Amino acid sequence: DTEVTQTPKHLVMGMTNKKSLKCEQHMGHRAMYWYKQKAKKPPELMFVYSYEKLSINESVPSRFSPECPNSSLLNLHLHALQPEDSALYLCASSQAGTSGGYEQYFGPGTRLTVT
Amino acid sequence: AQSVTQPDIHITVSEGASLELRCNYSYGATPYLFWYVQSPGQGLQLLLKYFSGDTLVQGIKGFEAEFKRSQSSFNLRKPSVHWSDAAEYFCAVGRTGANNLFFGTGTRLTVIP
Numbered sequence: 001d002t003e004v005t006q007t008p009k010h011l012v013m014g015m016t017n018k019k020s021l022k023c024e025q026h027m028g029h030r031a032m033y034w035y036k037q038k039a040k041k042p043p044e045l046m047f048v049y050s051y052e053k054l055s056i057n058e059s060v061p062s063r064f065s066p067e068c069p070n071s072s073l074l075n076l077h078l079h080a081l082q083p084e085d086s087a088l089y090l091c092a093s094s095q096a097g098t099s100g101g102y103e104q105y106f107g108p109g110t111r112l113t114v115t
Numbered sequence: 116a117q118s119v120t121q122p123d124i125h126i127t128v129s130e131g132a133s134l135e136l137r138c139n140y141s142y143g144a145t146p147y148l149f150w151y152v153q154s155p156g157q158g159l160q161l162l163l164k165y166f167s168g169d170t171l172v173q174g175i176k177g178f179e180a181e182f183k184r185s186q187s188s189f190n191l192r193k194p195s196v197h198w199s200d201a202a203e204y205f206c207a208v209g210r211t212g213a214n215n216l217f218f219g220t221g222t223r224l225t226v227i228p
Contacts, residue, residue: 004158033215042205042218043159056215090158101147101166101209104216106158 003027004107006091012113015081021110023074023091030096032074033104034066037088049074050096081114088112117142117208119219127225128196136191136222138180138206147209148189149216150180154202162204165189176200201226 004025013019023032031050035043048056049068063085065077074091088111092104118141128134140146147166151159163174170182180191189206206219 006158040221040223042221045215048215088156092159099147099209103149103161103164105161106151108158109156111156 004091004093004105006089006107006110008110009108010111010113012115013078013081014115015083017081018077018079020078021076021089021091021112023076023093023107024072025093025105025107026072027093027105028071029093029105030071031094031102032068033092033094034064034074034076035090035092037090037109043090047076078112081112083114086112086114117146117210117217119206119208119217121204121206121219121222123222124220125223125225127227130198130226130228131195134191134193134196134200134224136204136206136224138189138191138219139187140189140206140208141187142208146189148180148182149207149209150174150178150189150191151205151207151218152176152202153205153221159205162191196224196226198226198228200224 007022034046037043045058046060047066052068063080067075088109090109091107094102094104120139149164150162153159162178163172165172165182172180203221205221207216
């Protein structure tokens, strides 16, 4: 099974709302990622978790708060977002390590619209 | 530092024609290279990867890519394009020292009947 699932598929939220995005994988991967993708652009890395610990935070604003409750789950908590945060949010997973050679498996994404 | 360049923003080919998408990388050692495809509004699907060994790599959906160290290239090819191949294609390089990928800007493929 090489599937990464993400919920919800679509999310519309106001700037004062609090919501969460969820990601799950059952491939035994110990590295999980959040990416943000704007239209016609490549994915931009936000966070990397390795062995359930945050290993990379690409200077993401604090209104985005990641959480990795166990090796299969990854959450992204959203609070007080801005309209420019509207994007496709992608989750990915891979084997953990620092060789750079591990392919990442991506979920279908959550389309977020901030009104 | 690693970087990836995809010189073609948009390519249009006729169905049944051959395809080559270009990717150039900048890296000081043997790179880990990947090609991903993304259909509109979808996640990214891995087409193929190069780590070492044979420089011609076969992937899914009839795609192949050739690693050329002398040209710092990893071009994606397909001998006969199908309408369902219309999508965005991303080349990526593995970022050593961290478990991460660095993506090129992507090439959008349009297939005309």
